[in-house]
Amino acid sequence: MKDSGSQSSNSKSVATSEDIAARLTDAVHEHRLLPGMKLNEDEVGEIFGVSRTIVRQALRAMGHEGLVTIERNRGAFVAKPTIKEAREVFEARALLEPQTARAAAERMTPADITMLNQHIEDEHAALASGKYGLALKLSGDFHVEIARISDHATIETFIRQLVSRSSLVIALYWRRRNALCESHAHHALLDAFENKDGNSAEELMKGHLLDLVSQLDLREAQNTNVSLKAALSQ
Amino acid sequence: MKDSGSQSSNSKSVATSEDIAARLTDAVHEHRLLPGMKLNEDEVGEIFGVSRTIVRQALRAMGHEGLVTIERNRGAFVAKPTIKEAREVFEARALLEPQTARAAAERMTPADITMLNQHIEDEHAALASGKYGLALKLSGDFHVEIARISDHATIETFIRQLVSRSSLVIALYWRRRNALCESHAHHALLDAFENKDGNSAEELMKGHLLDLVSQLDLREAQNTNVSLKAALSQ
């Protein structure tokens, strides 16, 4: 839990760079910040009431996660993964997450199950009330929670990064703008977890990731700003 | 290539934070900087002739890689992986590198082979002239080069991090202080690469990593500073 308190209990808690990075990261995960958007240092600092020093720390941290691209003397932008990078992200997830799901299944406690269940319900609620961005973020968090339960901090860090970047990929390459009909997959995973069935969990996760990729449109040259060239080539 | 020129061609090239991080990282890889060592900001800045601003950027970057631990108001220290973290690093490598070796084998060009060969020779030369730290670094670079050849930037980044942290693990938990008798393993891998034999490459890499782990001493409580508690529990 630990909600990285923006303005929590203790009256005048000044925001740290971690807070800023978390807030910005959430915004990216919820598609309130979209790939390519400029993150002006003064502007961000003004919004959160901190100096540029702190903002720069946050932006550089996000740069390391691959969420933000920093161009020298030009500033920070929400990253725009290329098609190759998009493929890589999901290939890496396919390499890490199935085994992680298996490990998680074997370590799963009743408390974990309850928590994951709550997570799925929240996701449902978000979808029902039209908060697609929030639903998307929660859907990613589900994967991160599984990694956390697997109790492998190193791989958890990698998965967290990959899930993060998946938000960008989805923003750029998702086919159907409407539903994220994947809650079924998460339910199925939860069943495997309840039965402590590592094999199923591994297979379900593998299938789930393949399913996700199959809903992306990763053909070359679709989202590149080729307006000029496209107009001329006709 | 691009050797991140410390003082390259252009006369007065002021060191960037990337340069500083690279220099410090090399020092860690070569065991000139050992786990636990304090990295004083003023001191580092003095050595490289840059202000603390730049040093702090470098140290935070290394923090993200897991090479450095930053404690608030206390400063940056070369990281000291616990035994659990040490295990995790090699488990993650075992998950990523065999498949990466396979992919590399399939994409390997004659130029790549030549380069890897040179790498092995350099490693030999370093060992022969007693530069164990350099040999260790080169040995790690070998793995990173394979990742690069596999042409999967995302996984390459992960492997780079893991190899980096492996240097720390080796500094803390390596059994025999003398030789790193692993050049044989690298030779065998090279043979597989020359034959474009992905299966062999994958298997050899898996075995090589297991071999490495087996030379570590990862039993509990050997390097922990428990003098007080240990004395009291008796």
Place this chain on the structure above:
DNA sequence: GCTTGGTAAATCGTATACAATTTGAGTCTC
């Protein structure tokens, strides 16, 4: 002797000032 307390030095955290670079508008020319 060992601990406790207090003060000065060392060190880190952050804001800010200023330099360097990019951006964009406006002007001029062809």
Place this chain on the structure above:
DNA sequence: GAGACTCAAATTGTATACGATTTACCAAGC
């Protein structure tokens, strides 16, 4: 009008000053 040029405004990069925290040392007390 399209393109090249100039200059001001906006923005980022870096050094530095200053406050906050930790550390280290030394003296006093039990």
